[in-house]
Amino acid sequence: MISLYKNLFYQSLRIRMVEEKIIEIYPSDKIQSPVHLSIGQEAVAVGICNNLLKTDLLYSSYRSHAYYLAKGANLNKMFAELYGKVTGCGKGKAGSMHLAEKSVGFMGSSAVVASTISHAVGSALASKRLNKNQVCVATFGDGASEEGSYHESLNFASVFKLPVLFVCENNGLAIHSTIDQRHSYKIHEHAKSYNLKSTYIEEGYDFMKINSLISETINEIKLTGLPQVVEIKTYRYKEHVGIGDDHHVPYRSSKDFDNWKSVDPLIQDKTLINEFSEKINAEIEAAVNFAEQSEFPADSELFTDIY
Amino acid sequence: MSSEIIQVLKEDGTVSPLFKKETDLTEQDLKKIYETMILTRVYEERSLKLQRSGRIGFYIGCKGQEASHIGSAYALKMDDWVFPAYREPGVLFLRGIALKTMICQMMGNAGDPTMGRQMPCHYSYKEGNNGSVSSPLATQIPHAVGIAYAAKYMKHKIVSLTYFGEGSTSEGDFHTGLNFAAVFKSPVVFICQNNQWAISVPVARQTVSESIAIKAKAYGMPGIKVDGNDVLAMYQVTKDAVERARNGDGPTLIESFTYRLGSHSSSDDAARYRPEGELESWEQKDPIIRFEKYLLSENILTPESIKKIKDDAEEEFTQAVKEAEKVGLPPLETLFTGVYKDMPESLREQMEDLINEQKRLGASEDNSMAFPL
Ligand SMILES: Cc1ncc(C[n+]2csc(CCOP(=O)(O)OP(=O)(O)O)c2C)c(N)n1
Ligand SMILES: Cc1ncc(C[n+]2csc(CCOP(=O)(O)OP(=O)(O)O)c2C)c(N)n1
Ligand SMILES: [Mg+2]
Numbered sequence: 001m002i003s004l005y006k007n008l009f010y011q012s013l014r015i016r017m018v019e020e021k022i023i024e025i026y027p028s029d030k031i032q033s034p035v036h037l038s039i040g041q042e043a044v045a046v047g048i049c050n051n052l053l054k055t056d057l058l059y060s061s062y063r064s065h066a067y068y069l070a071k072g073a074n075l076n077k078m079f080a081e082l083y084g085k086v087t088g089c090g091k092g093k094a095g096s097m098h099l100a101e102k103s104v105g106f107m108g109s110s111a112v113v114a115s116t117i118s119h120a121v122g123s124a125l126a127s128k129r130l131n132k133n134q135v136c137v138a139t140f141g142d143g144a145s146e147e148g149s150y151h152e153s154l155n156f157a158s159v160f161k162l163p164v165l166f167v168c169e170n171n172g173l174a175i176h177s178t179i180d181q182r183h184s185y186k187i188h189e190h191a192k193s194y195n196l197k198s199t200y201i202e203e204g205y206d207f208m209k210i211n212s213l214i215s216e217t218i219n220e221i222k223l224t225g226l227p228q229v230v231e232i233k234t235y236r237y238k239e240h241v242g243i244g245d246d247h248h249v250p251y252r253s254s255k256d257f258d259n260w261k262s263v264d265p266l267i268q269d270k271t272l273i274n275e276f277s278e279k280i281n282a283e284i285e286a287a288v289n290f291a292e293q294s295e296f297p298a299d300s301e302l303f304t305d306i307y
Numbered sequence: 308m309s310s311e312i313i314q315v316l317k318e319d320g321t322v323s324p325l326f327k328k329e330t331d332l333t334e335q336d337l338k339k340i341y342e343t344m345i346l347t348r349v350y351e352e353r354s355l356k357l358q359r360s361g362r363i364g365f366y367i368g369c370k371g372q373e374a375s376h377i378g379s380a381y382a383l384k385m386d387d388w389v390f391p392a393y394r395e396p397g398v399l400f401l402r403g404i405a406l407k408t409m410i411c412q413m414m415g416n417a418g419d420p421t422m423g424r425q426m427p428c429h430y431s432y433k434e435g436n437n438g439s440v441s442s443p444l445a446t447q448i449p450h451a452v453g454i455a456y457a458a459k460y461m462k463h464k465i466v467s468l469t470y471f472g473e474g475s476t477s478e479g480d481f482h483t484g485l486n487f488a489a490v491f492k493s494p495v496v497f498i499c500q501n502n503q504w505a506i507s508v509p510v511a512r513q514t515v516s517e518s519i520a521i522k523a524k525a526y527g528m529p530g531i532k533v534d535g536n537d538v539l540a541m542y543q544v545t546k547d548a549v550e551r552a553r554n555g556d557g558p559t560l561i562e563s564f565t566y567r568l569g570s571h572s573s574s575d576d577a578a579r580y581r582p583e584g585e586l587e588s589w590e591q592k593d594p595i596i597r598f599e600k601y602l603l604s605e606n607i608l609t610p611e612s613i614k615k616i617k618d619d620a621e622e623e624f625t626q627a628v629k630e631a632e633k634v635g636l637p638p639l640e641t642l643f644t645g646v647y648k649d650m651p652e653s654l655r656e657q658m659e660d661l662i663n664e665q666k667r668l669g670a671s672e673d674n675s676m677a678f679p680l
Contacts, residue, residue, distance in 0.1 A: 148480055148482055148483050151481065152478070152482075155514060156477075159513065181490070182490060183486065183490065184526040184528070189525065193521065195515040
């Protein structure tokens with residue numbers, strides 16, 4: 001049996017290679033939507049989703065590729081979606097920022113900052129009322145924690161004792177503004193003001209550590225039915241949106257970048273990279289071909305899937 | 308920090324010696340605060356009667372919360388700003404509004420500065436640096452934070468203070484407001500009047516935090532829980548917070564622990580959800596009775612002077628209603644004014660058409676709103 005480390009590594013590497021493929025294709029303009037890449041942050045999605053059943057429901061932000069894949073959704077349908085093709089997971093109408101795949105419990109992602117956090121809370125309320133032993137997970141950036149609906153969601157989940165896992169992917173940036181310009185609080189400490197249990201991990205590159213913390217947390221949530229907050233410090237390698245680098249502009253430091261890269265298993269563990277690359281590449285090529293060969297949605301699709 | 312509750316004036320009407328020694332409140336100040344509390348209580352009792360007799364459409368009051376808002380507002384200077392919820396009429400009295408204007412507002416007649424466009428009790432008093440009351444909960448919090456941010460930016464030495472209920476702390480605006488004020492060290496004082504209820508929802512269903520004050524900790528600002536039925540503690544705690552803000556040391560969250568002795572509004576009946584005995588136990592803590600005991604024991608007031616203050620307030624209210632009822636309805640054109648600085652031609656045409664139509668048909672009924680008192 002493949003070891004846990006290898007399994008998580010494989011999943012993380014797969015996400016990174018998918019996004020690197022996106023970078024390669026993007027200048028051709030075949031991908032019709034803006035892309036917010038998770039490169040550098042893959043371990044968070046993988047560490048969370050490894051502990052979720054298909055019936056556990058996940059909601060993410062527009063930085064959603066990693067969650068879509070880690071939750072087990074289909075890669076062909078993802079590339080098709082990015083290409084705006086009718087075979088995409090949203091029939092080509094959603095694009096990169098609104099990936100979703102209900103069949104694996106990836107319930108939605110949204111361009112509107114913080115908007116899916118309350119959806120996770122609402123679905124947890126439903127799941128509690130219906131006596132489903134289900135955990136609902138909201139993932140979001142540090143910037144999202146400044147939104148009013150974040151506060152309302154934590155308070156509501158706490159008062160109503162709902163089985164929600166809130167995970168903040170703290171990459172220290174909201175577009176160009178750094179966290180110290182925006183926060184009077186530390187996210188995991190602020191959570192305590194709702195009487196919520198919260199934990200914090202600094203090593204956002206370490207999928208093993210994230211996996212074991214999330215495993216513990218999910219077990220506790222299933223046992224107690226109470227919500228918790230997890231804050232994970234991580235690092236965004238690319239610019240906020242798009243495929244470029246932005247370490248040449250003043251708000252970022254290439255020293256921090258070098259530090260992250262020096263501990264990033266997806267860069268350092270050359271042996272496993274060699275072992276897995278070929279297989280992953282083949283899967284990606286097939287998915288891109290699938291997207292290329294698929295059709296665009298017919299005009300009549302403009303009117304479907306709302307009511 | 309936040310679990311202990313600050314009190315200066317005990318329920319038996321005695322005051323801590325330290326406060327007596329250090330307070331800057333003169334006898335004149337104490338009298339003024341007391342008179343305002345009485346006027347506010349009379350205003351409430353009489354306004355509810357106006358509502359019940361159909362002379363105003365709605366009333367929302369503050370019985371039991373007079374110390375909480377009047378004590379705190381007394382710590383402000385006149386060029387400071389207040390952004391109220393809807394339970395702070397006493398602040399307007401302190402800031403010099405005419406009683407008649409308040410009653411005209413409730414009647415929605417031409418004496419109302421907002422010309423009947425707002426619900427009763429949604430006062431707006433720009434001259435007194437008092438932001439408008441608005442129905443949506445917690446929206447005043449970002450307003451207060453914004454003006455404080457602007458003041459700091461423009462180097463004006465003013466402070467802004469905002470009131471909201473404990474129910475309103477569940478709104479997103481509470482979170483964004485406190486975070487923003489703390490990050491930018493804006494000169495603002497947040498006063499949460501925790502009156503234990505948000506209409507029929509008790510505070511235990513609003514938050515599972517140990518207190519409201521403790522929430523301040525998350526934002527790195529001081530959080531202070533104070534006996535909201537103790538007018539002297541409210542004054543002192545607010546004064547300290549106002550000073551901090553004015554000195555550039557940033558915001559403070561004050562939880563005024565108090566109780567709404569009345570129903571939520573004239574449209575509510577609190578007896579339907581209050582547990583038995585709760586009202587009675589809080590009536591024992593009535594902030595006016597407590598303050599009265601103190602003022603009597605200090606010989607600042609006598610039973611006679613107290614009676615005169617109360618009689619004067621009643622008489623003042625009677626006269627103000629008489630005068631307010633003489634004021635006619637807002638003119639028809641106010642349906643169109645107050646939106647654009649320069650009215651667009653198309654709107655002007657509609658306005659003139661309507662006015663001509665009214666002239667042609669005449670007023671359909673007597674609009675004087677006069678009722679026998
Ligand atoms: C409600 C809302 N406000 C502003 C924006 C613009 N916006 C898009 S992404 C972003 C930054 C969000 O930062 P963070 O939550 O830390 O997530 P990250 O992009 O770092 O993953 C902002 C402000 C938006 N999409 N929605
Ligand atoms: C945004 C919003 N939601 C709901 C309401 C309805 N509402 C009016 S008053 C009130 C209760 C508010 O309670 P609290 O903030 O504790 O203030 P209190 O009335 O007790 O002073 C509610 C829910 C509203 N006016 N605005
Ligand atoms: Mg209340």
